[in-house]
Amino acid sequence: MTNVIDLQDVSWKRQQKHILSDINWHVEKGEHWAVLGLNGSGKTSLLNIVTGYSWPTTGHVRVLDKPFGKIDIRELRKSIGWVSSSLEARLNESERAEDIVVSGKYASIGLAYEQPAEADFDKAFQIIEQMRCSHLIGRTYRTCSQGEKQKLLIAxxxxxxxxxxxxxxxxxxxxxxxxxELLSAIQQLIKQDNAPTIIFVTHHIEEVLPEFSHTLMLKDGTVFEKGPSSDVLTTDNLSRFFDMPVNIEWHHQRPWLSIR
Incomplete structure (x- = not known):
């Protein structure tokens, strides 16, 4: 598989209003992308299209080499992990950290109706260690800090x-x-031989790690710029993107934004 995401002329309307318009975006295996945009730019709507929770009004979608309209979306979602703030709000805070992680195998909220095997917990412990939070094993979710909770959700x-x-x-x-600390854990994850393709959605320029080889910039539901991060994240592009003069400086291969 080389084709991870392929959106061709994708638009999505809600209540007669265009939320996304004429999106063309191609992600290949081996690439990791940052998706940048201000609030309301369409970032989460784009993820809903990729995961099949929203269906495009026009255009064609292909994810993990599977063309939408010809496959079982529910089966496809088993190959996609999605970490969002909306998920955290649904979790039972009295669950142990490892139970939260194991539930990801079943895409369930908790393990009330599941019967995980010992091997499932062994795998969960390995992933938790990989995310540098082994000290959370045995603790309830509510006792974890916000950063620790995010690591567990990624696990x-x-x-x-x-x-x-x-x-x-x-x-x-x-x-x-x-x-x-969380960005460092994500860096280490990307460096793993079996790492999935990662799409990192943010509105903070400085969070674009060197490992995010490409960047997609969304503005008002359209693609503003896309391509290799070093080509896209320039002072000129970002000044036009924010409609105000800004400056980009690169430190340790990460872009840092300031207002001119």
Whole structure:
């Protein structure tokens, strides 16, 4: 499989209003993308299209080499991990950290109706260690910090060994130190031999890690720019993107934004 995401002339309307318009976006295996946009730019709507929770009004969608309209979307979703703030709100905070992670295998909220095997917990422990949070094993979810919860949610998303992992504003609500710890864990994940293709959605430029080889910029539901991150994230592009003069400086292969 080389074709991970292929959107051709995709538009999506809700209540007669265009939320996404003329989206063309191609992601190949081996690429990891950052998706940038201000609030309301269409980032989460785009993920809903990719996962089949929203159907395009026009255009063609192909994910993991599977053309929409010719496949069982429910089966496709088993190969996609999606981490978002909406998921966190649905979890039972009295569950143990490892139970939260194991539930990702079944795409369930909790394990009330599941019977995981010992091998499932062994795998969960390995993923938790990979996410650098082994100290959370045995603890309830409510006792974890916001940064620790985000790491557990990513571990949960990895439990089914997805080919595609969508991280929807995973750093939201984190302080600077917690954010950098989470980004470091994501860096290590990407470097794994069996790492899924990662789509990292954010509205913070400085969160575009060197490992995110490409960047898609969304503005008002359309593609503003896309391509290799170093080509896309320029002072000129971002000044036009934000409709105000800004400056980009690169430190340790990460872009940092300031207002001119």
């Amino acid at each position: 949960r998303g990895l439990m089914a060994s997805p080919d595609l992992l969508l991280l929807d504003e995973s750093t939201s609500g984190l302080d600077f130190i917690s954010r950098e």
